[in-house]
Amino acid sequence: MHIRAATMKDLAALTAIEAACFPAAEAAGAEDFEKRLAVYPNHFWLLEEEGEIISFVDGMVTNEPNLRDEMYENAGLHREDGAWQMIFGVNTLPEHRKKGCAGLLIRQAIADARAQGRKGLVLTCKDRLVHYYERFGFKKEGVSQSIHGGVVWYEMRLTFSR
Numbered sequence: 001m002h003i004r005a006a007t008m009k010d011l012a013a014l015t016a017i018e019a020a021c022f023p024a025a026e027a028a029g030a031e032d033f034e035k036r037l038a039v040y041p042n043h044f045w046l047l048e049e050e051g052e053i054i055s056f057v058d059g060m061v062t063n064e065p066n067l068r069d070e071m072y073e074n075a076g077l078h079r080e081d082g083a084w085q086m087i088f089g090v091n092t093l094p095e096h097r098k099k100g101c102a103g104l105l106i107r108q109a110i111a112d113a114r115a116q117g118r119k120g121l122v123l124t125c126k127d128r129l130v131h132y133y134e135r136f137g138f139k140k141e142g143v144s145q146s147i148h149g150g151v152v153w154y155e156m157r158l159t160f161s162r
Contacts, residue, residue: 001049002048005044005045007039008041011030011043012030013026014044014056015030017055018089018093020091021092022091023087028089035075038075039060039075040061040078040080042059042098043060043085045058045112047105054096055093055096056091057108058087058089059085059086059109059123060086060135060152061078061084062083062086063084064082066144067124067144068145069146071086072148082118083119084115084119085121086129087122088158090102090106091106092125110136114160117157119160121138121157122157122158123156124144124155126152126153130156136158139157139158140154140155142155143155
């Protein structure tokens with residue numbers, strides 16, 4: 001297994017994995033991923049096994065401290081020199097879950113954000129996943145203002161100490 005950044009050639013695979021991991025109302029589609037890949041491919045962390053993408057994490061960088069729904073759709077809000085690494089999705093194909101794949105990618109995203117001098121990372125998750133992200137140092141900040149997919153999201157933040 002190895003981790004790499006994404007390229008536009010990964011578009012179909014990323015779209016298929018996202019569809020396998022999220023309900024249709026929450027999943028990003030090919031058009032969303034195409035925009036993201038055109039602007040910030042280095043903020044996709046892909047885990048490959050025998051040449052197949054089995055898991056990925058993606059998100060933009062911004063100076064805004066909170067994840068807003070508009071960020072999912074507007075790749076132009078990305079600021080490469082931004083303070084916060086947003087995490088939009090943590091995706092692992094169902095047959096590869098419970099093997100540490102997502103954890104490897106989350107740790108890599110954290111390490112990269114730290115090395116790039118960011119303040120930290122921000123993500124939103126459902127209540128049942130709060131404890132999972134707390135294992136990586138994320139702190140629950142309460143209910144997010146996000147209405148993405150029509151569900152309740154909790155904002156989680158990992159802030160680096162300086």
